[in-house]
Amino acid sequence: MAVPVTAPAAPTATAAATHRVSPRHFVRLKLRVMVNNFRGQAWRIALYVVGAVFGLWFAGTGFFLFAAPGLAGNDRYALMIAAFGGGLTVLGWLLLPLVFFGVDETLDPARFALLPLPRRTLVTGLLAAALVSVPAVAVLLALSGLVVTAGALGGWSAAVVQVVGVLAGVLLCVAAARAVTSAFAAMLRSRRVRDLAAVLLAVAAALLGPLQIFGLAALRDADWDRLDPMAEVVGWTPFGAPWTAGIDLAEGRVWAAPVKLLITALALVALLAWWSRSLESAMVGAASAGPAPARRGPAGGAVAQLFPRWVGWARRDRFGALVAREARYWWRDARRRANLVTVAVVGLFVPVMVNLGGANLTAGDTQGFAVPDTSSPLLVSLSMVFVGVLASVTLANQFGFDGSAYAAHLVAGVPGQQELRARMAAFSLYVLPMLAVVSVALAVILGRPGWVGVTSGSLLATYGVGLAVNSLVSVLGAYALPETSNPFALNSGAGVAKSFLTLLAMVGTMVAAVPMVVAAALLGDVWHWLALPVGAAYGLGAALLGAYLVGDVLDRRQPELLATVTPRR
Amino acid sequence: MTGEQPALSLRGLAKAFDGKIAVAGVDLDVPAGSFYGLLGPNGAGKTTTLSMAVGLLRPDAGGAWVLGHDVWADPVAAKRLLGVMPDGVRLFDRLSGAELLAYHGLLRGMDPAVVDQRAAELLDVLALGDAGRTLVVDYSAGMKKKIGLACALLHGPRLLVLDEPFEAVDPVSAALIRDILQRYVAGGGTVVFSSHVMEVVERLCSHVAILAAGTIKRVGTLPEVRGDRSLEEVFVEVVGGRTATGEELAWLSR
Incomplete structure (x- = not known):
């Protein structure tokens, strides 16, 4: 592979210094690994295409859902859709990787353990590589619908703010997923926690159907006006802030937009810092989980x-x-x-x-x-x-x-x-x-x-x-x-x-x-x-x-x- | 068969997987009270042969007898006399060591009090008592071999068939296993085990058979097979490996 990250062509410190490793290298490495995985494996390509189509379908549906208030020219539900829809998206990125045993491991941080890379380079590089994935692109496409809404309701300025908000929001999603999985990496590698996670997944999967139906029933009877204050509160948390900034501008709360973007930025920085701290444990965690402690049980034959x-x-x-x-x-x-x-x-x-x-x-x-x-x-x-x-x-x-x-x-x-x-x-x-x-x-x-x-x-x-x-x-x-x-x-x-x-x-x-x-x-x-x-x-x-x-x-x-x-x- | 009955005898055992012959007619007599080593390179058919001998794998042809009892026609009588430790086969590893021993004992129809007493003794001798309630799945490789051996020994079999008992075992555990097996043979039991480690076989065995490409190439007592050479030389010659002449890979030395 002709990628500097893995090239053995840096025997001395001076040679390493002349080639700065940038996020671009990580993205190229990831694409190369992906392509090599496909080599000669038609079924893998087929699976990937199916996944991509599914992601696109999801993205399209999401786009129109988020763009609906704007397309209809009705700002009644704009804030609610942005806050709840966006918030659920962030929550999903936070929890789903945990339940599904980790994330896309094309670039496993443990693989970089032996390379002399500064932590900051590694974090930004891995984040950039993580953005190149079907789910990240799908989420970006889906939530772009908010830009349409903000633009239709508040003109160009609101649209521009919303573009910034959505981009930051997607970064937030990916960073959240990475930070959480990295923090739990060592735990997820132990059999016991995986066993537990498996059972939780079974419960979640089994509950999905019933919950969906109850959710639909609840939606039909719900009193929408009572959800408004809740949407506003969610909008001020990192879960909803990036998605509602442009909507706020469109609805005349000019001061709220920069504050919400600031909240998003702070959350992003905090997540990256957490990720950077836990990367080390993720990198060494793969080597050995250590022996399980001996358990003393009740005496008896x-x-x-x-x-x-x-x-x-x-x-x-x-x-x-x-x-x-x-x-x-x-x-x-x-x-x-x-x-x-x-x-x-x-x-x-x-x-x-x-x-x-x-x-x-x-x-x-x-x-x-x-x-x-x-x-x-x-x-x-x-x-x-x-x-x-x-x-x-x-x-x-x-x-x-x-x-x-x-x-x-x-x-x-x-x-x-x-x-x-x-x-x-x-x-x-x-x-x-x-x-x-x-x-x-x-x-x-x-x-x-x-x-x-x-x-x-x-x-x-x-x-x-x-x-x-x-x-x-x-x-x-x-x-x-x-x-x-x-x-x-x-x-x-x-x-x-x-x-x-x-x-x-x-x-x-x-x-x-x-x-x-x-x-x-x-x-x-x-x-x-x-x-x-x-x-x-x-x-x-x-x-x-x-x-x-x-x-x-x-x-x-x-x-x-x-x-x-x-x-x- | 009268008088001195072989502990295990195999007649014409053969097995092919998907048209590829794994074992091509093995005849073997293991005398009672012997410590029998089945030697062979990787893929020679050792595991396949032993699996057919103990009733885990149905042979395409041939038969196996444990102290005169046909393993495939009269499995109950044969299996009562037989203790087996298969290689690469998982134990019921979500049980603790003590639970696993109790399970094996009761499966064999033993009296619970006897199971309790023997299990405690075996865990103690094999230094597995410290593991307490740790599940076997969390054991180290050496501990898994030892608990496997304990399960095979628990019901006091007359013939012990072990597949690769010294594979992936540290020297301390290996010495312990060796010691127990030697005591078992001294007490009148018979051990058949497979291995490709010459030192272990030379140190332990009274009889040796060399298996290669699915057939027995040499068989007899250790002195008979070895002659005046080392067992390793005989083995390499029989199996058809090459010995280095010193000419090739000259660039390795500088």
């Missing part, structure tokens, strides 16, 4: 330690050990925990939304079921079937979670039926209480406590059937998960065929649960009493039968299963 207190009832034999280990893993393995959290959140919100249905909520896109105005036993049963399917499909690749560790079961010769029954039991320890909460909560929220039998009955039946179906899928259609600390990583290529199998498992579960739905539709009031016992028996029977039949398959396929779940190195 090895066997007593294996069994969590709430699994204490289990017998101290092979079945009990399997249950105890699985129970520990559902909590200790970030991948599994993230799945559990998703099931809990989605499983609670989707049925509530579907059944509250009606005029003010639009849940049509969350699933294919129709949403009538009022709920009925049929609809309740259907939504419970959905939750049951969702919960049980978590086990569709249960052996993939274990990876090559599953070899221990082969060496010990664990019988397949016992293995499957133990796995079902351990997962149910977490899921059954969750399902109980969902079915009771739904009946209460709907104001029909009498429907508890229907909700819990269809839920248990579907869940039990799902356990059986997914056991078979997990034995026949297992695939290896990569051994990384990122719980959302998937082996590329495994995707399509495997999600097809999962889909098949879901459809199979739904079909097997149809009797419960039909009964709910036909039997009327009698079903309110019969649903729970019938559903529970149906579910339990299906799960046991599944474990019995699939256990034989597992016994014959153990070595093959081990081979498929072992990641290739």
Whole structure:
């Protein structure tokens, strides 16, 4: 690479001094690294193009949103849109990189650790390089809409001030993202924090849908006038200051514009100073996270330690050990925990939304079921079937979670039926209480406590059937998960065929649960009493039968299963 | 098979991956009470052979017997006599050392009281007691090997099959592992392990087999295989490596 930053052509101090390293070099280095990454990898280029198109689409939408008050010539909502929209943008740049495990690492600061670069050069250079990215460009384009608004409402002077404001604001966004990730770099590299971040991400992702719908509903009912003072306050914080300076000028508050630009500048300087301070820890953090401290636990025998207190009832034999280990893993393995959290959140919100249905909520896109105005036993049963399917499909690749560790079961010769029954039991320890909460909560929220039998009955039946179906899928259609600390990583290529199998498992579960739905539709009031016992028996029977039949398959396929779940190195 | 039964015997074991032959018919008899070293360069098929011998990988052809029990036809009896430490295979590493031992013990159907007592003893002897509740995933490479060995030893097997037990282990831990294995053999157990470190094999083993390109090239007791040369010379000759003549790379010295 012919870039001075990495060139070995500076053996003496005098030679280094003749070539000043400028931000331009960092930008060129970044572009070169990007291009080299693309070399011969068509799918990477395709992914990048898709990302760019998506970014452009986002930018266009944002542009018109921010330009709307100006285009409409109406200054009623100009300040509000600028303050809230801009503020959310800054907040997003602040938080999203943390949740998504860091930022674009094309230029990892750790790579510059050995180069004799002044801190100031490094910071400005990395900032310049960070600006050359799809998200930064997209945000710049989107918020340029504010310039249109300011210009339309306040003429040229306001537009010019807004241009300065938007540029400073984008700088602020990028600097905020870099400063925060740099400060947390050492922490993010440790497994424990990543595990935690993974779970937070799962919660955030699972909540996104419901929040969106509640947000829309809230928007419809909101009293807009009461938001005005809030927008003004946000406008005076670094979150809103850069975006509202030109609007203020346009609305006649001339003195406010320079003050807000000053606030932005101060915030930017503070962020860069923070970044510069934490860069050092980010640069050395990559070398080693240090050994984990030894934890002293409660005394007691090895066997007593294996069994969590709430699994204490289990017998101290092979079945009990399997249950105890699985129970520990559902909590200790970030991948599994993230799945559990998703099931809990989605499983609670989707049925509530579907059944509250009606005029003010639009849940049509969350699933294919129709949403009538009022709920009925049929609809309740259907939504419970959905939750049951969702919960049980978590086990569709249960052996993939274990990876090559599953070899221990082969060496010990664990019988397949016992293995499957133990796995079902351990997962149910977490899921059954969750399902109980969902079915009771739904009946209460709907104001029909009498429907508890229907909700819990269809839920248990579907869940039990799902356990059986997914056991078979997990034995026949297992695939290896990569051994990384990122719980959302998937082996590329495994995707399509495997999600097809999962889909098949879901459809199979739904079909097997149809009797419960039909009964709910036909039997009327009698079903309110019969649903729970019938559903529970149906579910339990299906799960046991599944474990019995699939256990034989597992016994014959153990070595093959081990081979498929072992990641290739 | 009567009288002195081999602890492990392999007959015609063969395996191909995607048409590429990894192991091409291995016959081997490991006498009971021997300390058996399976030598071979990287990619010779050591791990594949041992995986087929212990029931982790289904062979394309051939069979394996542990003290007369067919590993693939009668796995329960064979696996009861067998302790295994696979290489490159993860343990259930989100458990602490003690939890992992308890898990392995109960999976083997052992009595909980016996598991407790043996686990405490093993952790103590292998100097893993200090790790406390630290999860195995946070262990160092040497500690992971040691806990793996403890898991293989816990149920008191008659045959121990270890894949690369000395790989990535510091000298202190290696000495400890060596010591435990020697005591195990002295007590009547049999050890089969794979390695490409000549010094370890020469120091420990009573029997040696050299595996290259998926077939056994030399087999016998250590003196038989070695003759009057060093094991390393024999190994390099069998495997077909080149020895430096001193002519090339002359520019390295100045």
